[in-house]
Amino acid sequence: MTKRAMVMVGLVAAAGLGGCVAVAKNEVGKEFARVCAEKGADNRVVPGEYVSRGGMFGTVSMTGDCLAPGDEGYEDAIPVEEYLESVGRRSTQP
Numbered sequence: 001m002t003k004r005a006m007v008m009v010g011l012v013a014a015a016g017l018g019g020c021v022a023v024a025k026n027e028v029g030k031e032f033a034r035v036c037a038e039k040g041a042d043n044r045v046v047p048g049e050y051v052s053r054g055g056m057f058g059t060v061s062m063t064g065d066c067l068a069p070g071d072e073g074y075e076d077a078i079p080v081e082e083y084l085e086s087v088g089r090r091s092t093q094p
Helices: 011-017 021-039 080-089
Strands: 003-010 044-053 059-067
Touching: 021 044, 021 059, 021 080, 044 080
Parallel strands: none
Antiparallel strands: 003 059, 044 059
């Protein structure tokens, strides 16, 4: 069953880590993958768009799909581990 997920991270915390939206995007991406993995060991992700609101004291949110085996699009989705590796490689520069 497809599970729609939305994850949000405050930019104030991200500012303390690196002072830029890119850090918040990395954190929200990691949280998205964690939530998907908790819903099932073989789940895969289809990341959506990041949305940044409110400047430095705002939030970054992300929506995406968490697909279980047998769901439409599962074969084309990204395994959670692979997605986490790609999030870890993202630049943290603004």
